[in-house]
Amino acid sequence: MAIVGTRGHTRCLYEYVDGFAELEVAAFVPLDDQPGEPGQLHVYREATLDTVEWSDIDAVLISTHEYQTLALERVLGLPRAGADVFTMYDDAGDSLLHVLPERWAVLNPLPASGTGLEVVPGGVDFEFNTLPTRIAERYALIVSYHYCHPTDTWLKDTKSITPDQFDAQLRVLTQNFVCTTMGELMNPAADLPETVAVVTFDDGFKDVVEHALPLLQRWKVPATVYCCSAPLLEHSVLNVHRVHLLQAKLGLGYFREAFEELVASRPAVALEPLTHPGLQGLYPYDNPATRRFKRLLNFDMPYAELDVVLKLLFERFIGEDAPIAERLYMSESDLRRCQDAGLEIGVHGHSHRVLSRLTEEAQRVELGTCAELLRRVCGLEDVHASYPYGIDGSWNDATKRVAASLGLASATTKVRAITKPADLRGRWELPRYDVRDVFDDAGALVADKLSALFTAD
Numbered sequence: 001m002a003i004v005g006t007r008g009h010t011r012c013l014y015e016y017v018d019g020f021a022e023l024e025v026a027a028f029v030p031l032d033d034q035p036g037e038p039g040q041l042h043v044y045r046e047a048t049l050d051t052v053e054w055s056d057i058d059a060v061l062i063s064t065h066e067y068q069t070l071a072l073e074r075v076l077g078l079p080r081a082g083a084d085v086f087t088m089y090d091d092a093g094d095s096l097l098h099v100l101p102e103r104w105a106v107l108n109p110l111p112a113s114g115t116g117l118e119v120v121p122g123g124v125d126f127e128f129n130t131l132p133t134r135i136a137e138r139y140a141l142i143v144s145y146h147y148c149h150p151t152d153t154w155l156k157d158t159k160s161i162t163p164d165q166f167d168a169q170l171r172v173l174t175q176n177f178v179c180t181t182m183g184e185l186m187n188p189a190a191d192l193p194e195t196v197a198v199v200t201f202d203d204g205f206k207d208v209v210e211h212a213l214p215l216l217q218r219w220k221v222p223a224t225v226y227c228c229s230a231p232l233l234e235h236s237v238l239n240v241h242r243v244h245l246l247q248a249k250l251g252l253g254y255f256r257e258a259f260e261e262l263v264a265s266r267p268a269v270a271l272e273p274l275t276h277p278g279l280q281g282l283y284p285y286d287n288p289a290t291r292r293f294k295r296l297l298n299f300d301m302p303y304a305e306l307d308v309v310l311k312l313l314f315e316r317f318i319g320e321d322a323p324i325a326e327r328l329y330m331s332e333s334d335l336r337r338c339q340d341a342g343l344e345i346g347v348h349g350h351s352h353r354v355l356s357r358l359t360e361e362a363q364r365v366e367l368g369t370c371a372e373l374l375r376r377v378c379g380l381e382d383v384h385a386s387y388p389y390g391i392d393g394s395w396n397d398a399t400k401r402v403a404a405s406l407g408l409a410s411a412t413t414k415v416r417a418i419t420k421p422a423d424l425r426g427r428w429e430l431p432r433y434d435v436r437d438v439f440d441d442a443g444a445l446v447a448d449k450l451s452a453l454f455t456a457d
Contacts, residue, residue, distance in 0.1 A: 002052055004029040004071050005063025008039030009097045013063060014108055016100040021108035027052045032277040035392035035415045036066040037097060038429070043110065054078050060085045065095030066417075101422050140185055140419040141177065141450060142198045142412060142432040144386075147205060148212045154327070155207075157248035161435060163211045168443045169435065170219040173197050176445065181344040182224040182384040186410045186424065199223040200412065200432065202348055202386055203241070204231070206327065209334045213341055225338060226348035226386040226412075229370040231329040232377075235322040238352045240388075242310045243297055245318055256293045258317075262309055273300045274356065278392025298389065299354060332377050345378045347371050347385035347408065354389055360398040368406050382409040390414030390432070400428040418450070 001023065003010055007030050013020045028044035029052065031037075060079055062071045068089055075085060089095070147160030161169075173179055177197035184190045185198055199216070201208050204227030216223055230236050237245075246255050279299060283291045297306070311321075318324060330338070335345050349355070350369040358366060371383050385403065387395045390413040403411050410427050417431035424430070433449065440446055 001025055001059040001061060002027045002029065002047075002057045003044065003061045003063050004031070004049070004075055005061070006031050006034065006037035006039070006067065007041040008037035009065060009095070010063040011039045011041040011110070012097045012100055014041070014043065015106045015110065016096070016108075018107050026057060031064060031067055031071060033280065034067050034070070035278050036417055036431075037064060037095075038392070038415075041110075049074060049078060052078070054083075055080050058083050062087045065089050065097060097422070137194050138185070138192065138421060138424060139195050140198055140424075141196075141438070142182075142185075142200060142419055142430065143173075143438050144390075144412075144414060144432050144434050145199065145201045145212070146203055148201075148207045150211070155245075155248070158244050160207075163215060165443065166212060167215050167218075169439055170199075170215055170221055172439070172443065172445060173199070174219050174221060179221040179223075181222045182346065182410055182412070183344050183382055184222075185419075186382075186384070186427065200386065201225045202388075203238075203352070204228055204330050204335075204348065206330050206334065208343075209330055209338055213338060213343070216343070217341055222342050222344065224344040224346050224384060225330075225335075226346040226384075227330065227335065227370070227374065228348045228350060228352050228388075229373040230351040231325045232332060232373060233350075233369075235325050236351075237314065237321045237325050237328065239306060239310050240298075240352050241328060242314045242318075245324075246310075246313055249317055252290065255313075256290070258313055259293070259297075259309065262312060263305075266305070266309070269302055269305045271296075271300045272302050272357065274354070274393060276356065276393030279394070282391075299357070303353065303357070335374075335378055339378055344384070345374055345380065347374060347383055349385075349388050352388040354394050355387055355399045356394055356396045360402060363399055363402045364406070367402055367408070371406055371408065384408065384410045384412075386412040386432070387414075395429075403428045416449075 003025055010028065025044050027047040029047055029049055030041070057079055060075055060083065062068055062075070062085065064071055065088070068087055072085070072087065079085060145161065145166075147155065147158055148163060148166050149155055149160050150162055177195065178193050179197050179199060180190070180192060182198055182200070184192065185196060199221055201212065201223060204225060208225055228238060230238060250258065273295070283294050286294065314321070339345060347367060347370045349366045351366065353366055355363050355366065367385065371385075374380050375383065385408045387399065392413070392415055395413070408428070410430055412430040412432045414434065415429075415431040416433050416437055419430050419432070437449055438446060
């Protein structure tokens with residue numbers, strides 16, 4: 001037989017289903033191009049759909065809940081006549097990936113070496129650094145925000161929700177959920193219902209204290225605000241926001257021309273493209289030139305060169321860093337004001353780097369510098385983090401080791417999914433939706449994104 005599915009779901013079947021490990025599997029086709037249901041599994045001969053000897057396959061198991069329809073579409077027409085294709089779920093079924101680990105013992109442990117379970121260096125045992133099972137029935141909708149300001153401010157051309165939109169969204173969230181912070185969500189002893197929502201803000205914009213905080217107070221909604229330390233320690237504008245402001249001022253086309261012209265005038269540098277499957281196929285709605293430009297800005301150009309180029313362009317078209325940073329980001333007093341109002345402050349790195357592009361030691365500096373500053377300024381004990389960019393492939397196993405060694409209590413990503421008990425126990429790869437995924441244009445919750453909250457056992 002052949003298995004087509006995700007590593008995480010197939011590993012769950014291998015470990016928890018009696019007899020599954022004894023199945024004669026000729027080929028495993030992993031859906032590594034999809035971000036959901038991640039996991040480590042290397043016990044089968046792996047293949048692509050193009051390399052499977054379909055004439056020898058008498059049965060195909062679709063091993064995924066999240067991507068069952070997609071996997072079926074890909075397999076359609078490939079097996080020989082008479083071969084059986086098995087699916088596991090109807091529309092109402094819950095994923096075994098989120099049921100079996102909560103209730104069953106491991107029956108078939110993966111091999112501890114060779115082609116089996118990955119050996120993690122550094123002395124961090126992820127199995128024994130997980131949270132107690134007292135949160136085994138807790139589910140969460142974690143929502144990510146960035147900018148929040150009116151349309152007529154100096155940031156008017158950045159992609160932002162308005163305070164009016166945020167006000168309406170908070171009303172909807174409070175009508176449907178108990179809202180909490182990441183700290184409370186990760187606290188096994190917290191008195192929370194089974195399903196909660198968490199509002200989070202990335203980047204530490206002054207927008208939060210000026211426009212979002214009054215609305216959070218109005219609706220009595222706590223929130224977790226993830227901040228970077230470079231604006232506070234160096235009075236600098238982060239590259240990601242240099243890009244936002246340059247694009248807002250110049251337009252994408254002129255910005256790209258100016259960037260490419262400046263790069264062409266400087267000594268050539270070798271690119272450092274990331275090859276993780278989660279980072280392939282980005283920006284599908286852009287033309288090739290724009291896709292290449294966005295990848296250069298975010299993932300491919302060496303930081304030593306990108307820092308210089310963006311700083312030169314920023315100074316030419318926008319101005320010096322320090323006064324812009326003062327207007328753009330929260331100050332230390334702003335952070336304490338947010339804390340006094342019941343908001344939670346968390347780590348978003350020092351300079352908003354893609355962590356998987358850095359060495360393990362550089363990641364330690366990137367996250368540790370920010371954690372140290374916020375512990376000092378805000379008196380934090382439990383420190384929660386969100387990974388910059390956060391898409392699948394923007395962090396790696398080294399990131400999780402660093403998070404553990406720094407004593408971080410959790411880390412959120414931007415993998416779009418409901419946070420489930422298994423995610424909470426794993427703690428350093430929590431999924432999170434962007435606000436645009438959760439609310440439609442009319443301000444209503446998008447029901448199909450939230451169905452897992454109401455169908456899970």
